[in-house]
Amino acid sequence: MLFNSIGFFIFLPICFVLYWAFFATHVKPRNLFILVISYVFYGWWDWRYLFLMSFCSLVSFGCGVWIERTQKSSTRKIALAVGVILPLLVLGVYKYYDFFVVNFVSAFATAGILLDIRTLQIILPVGISFFTFQAVGYTTDVYRKNIGASRDPIAFLAFISFFPQLVAGPIERASNLLPQFATPRPFDRASAVDGLRQMLWGLFKKVVVADTCAQHVNAIFDNAEHMPSLTLTWGAVLFAFQIYCDFSGYSDIAIGCARLFGFSLMRNFAFPYFSRDMAEFWRRWHISLSTWFRDYLYVPLGGSRGTMAMSVRNTFIIFIVSGFWHGANWTFIIWGALNAVYFLPLLLTGSNRRYIGTVAQYRWLPSPVELLRMSSTFLLTCLAWIFFRSATVGDAFVYIHRIFSFTKGIPPPLIDPPALPILMGLVLVEWIQREKRHGLEMGDRIPKYTRWLIYCLLIFSIIQLGTEDSAFIYFQF
């Protein structure tokens, strides 16, 4: 079920009313209700994959209990290995098997050896990268004794399948979300109101901004070989906004939706395009994944505690793995490696934590230096996004080559609605709200009727400009 579909707008109010009317007061029935609606939500797409998700959840649940019950170090390690490898194996088979087979066969073919290994050609289960990582994170946390193992299978299954964040994150930590399933969650009106606002803002970003940009981006990238340099540059900028609004829009809806049910999810985006360097960008972009890789990959590898060479190696590993996590394609791997290259100078000079606070704090406008830093960071990300968007590495290089060869070509496509005014509006709102949690966070200082007018205008623009049922980009990951 898509957040931007009519089905969801029927599903959500029904669940909300039933939840608060009958289930919210007692933990066990509430968790069971959340589990049922989460499985309905996921099964709406393809019910057969519910078995896969249940399998991953039960493996992690069992391994957690196993780890906690045993005192013997080697057995704990075996339990950890099972709890980590099995979900990753599922992910590997469904997501990466075909990629490895194709590359393996073509590598042998270049040596003159023809292999006949068949690809699986199976549909990638939606959100598999998210729920497997959440499961792996939990098992690791139990092993590290950061949290106790869950003894309530219903609560645990609900934690893995919690519908707002199930298919595209944020990838929740067990230490944050799981305890929330163990305690009663009273209705908090202020939080619910702000959750709805966040959902509205997320929907606006997805339906109005991302989907509008998508039309332009598709037209430009699909005809890249005929487009002039300026249009191609514009196409890369538009894709940067498309992917940001698509993914952060989903996260906003997910977080807001969870707040309606009394749950608090971690923040996933913090206005990343206002970052002054790449390190800050990665602290503000897809925060749940970046911190996941930091905690469960970078730190175990040694992090930045060893020699500089080890730090560089670890940095490359997490960026490349992060790229590969996005999809089984060389374009994502190069995207990850390119970001590692961007990050490297900051790491080597020890300036990767220079910008922690918000840009231009207590000021209306950034200083020229800040503006220059933000612009250069944004342009670097745009360059990397070209790899992310292109179908093949060759296409990406052709695209970049054409940008820098300053060629002329056919005029850019005239697509309605134009993207520029929408983007200008978005940047303005996000700049004003950059110290808040989301673009529509507002206090009671703003008069009620002004707030309602803002809601009406946003709903109106969503209806006017929205295209129904366009999938979120991150569903494919």
Add this chain to the structure above:
Amino acid sequence: MEVFRFILRVIACLVSAVVFCALTVLGVGWLMQHASFKLPSEVDTIVLGDSRVECAINDTILHHTANLSMAGEAYLYSYLKAKTFLRANPHVDTVWLAYDFNSLEEWKDTLTRSERYNKYKLPFHFFMLDVSDLHVFATQFSFYSVLTRTPYTRRRYIKLALHSPTTYQDLGLGGYQYLVRDRLQADLDRRDSLYDSHAVRTPNFGKSLDQVEYLDKFVALCKERNVTLILLNTPVAPVVARDADTTAYYAYWRNHLQGTTLWDHSAWVLPDSCFGDAVHLNHWGAERYSERLKKLRSLGWPTVDRKGRTEMERMKAAGTLPLSAVPNEERVR
């Protein structure tokens, strides 16, 4: 209790948003209704129908006509336009309405019952709908979604209407389509291959619910307003008749459409260069066809045969015309 109050607030907010959207749609409808539908005084005939008529009748040649047809137009929309234009132009005494070999086939209901056509048609015509017309759309979700988007889809018209008085031409309700197309042979090949593989649709003329209903309404409207209704079947390639159930077509007209005139020009002979494809005349074809109609009008609409020839032309072609009937200048030649 707090949850209940929250739900009420959310409902109130959503209702405000819905009212806001509804008001904007009504505002757009009001602006569209207030366009001028006055036709030039020399126009006594309006032409309505789908792309075949849209491409065939060049109203810059036939000055007494106003071509208001639009591609993919269902009879429902033709009826709405006829109602509006006949009300605004009492001097119009004739309507030419497209009536071709497929007009009442079952699949034609997609023109009023599919999202694709609703998206394409409703923004131009919704303001003419009556309550009695809503039963066609009431159960279609796309009707509501298209309607709520009209402030955006018709924004150019809104901008224009807010600055100056507008006319029906600004509304984009249709008009002669200058077709530059030369795909007759490709279309004939396609039709032949379908015919050879027996993939031609089973004709079911008269099975379309909405088309039949609104054609009947159209006939009743013309009767009520004392307007002559002429059903027009424009020239097509001969294969079109082969692929259609022409028996049912003529039978339907005879049995259900009494009191109307059928101008069946489907067999009129035109060179291949006049066809954009098997069923559409291109601009050359439209010019020849319209000139021909103009000539027939100047002759007082004489009876013509299936090939479009008058009695005199037929006799002339057969060499049986008495010398006294041949004009002097032709005798010299």
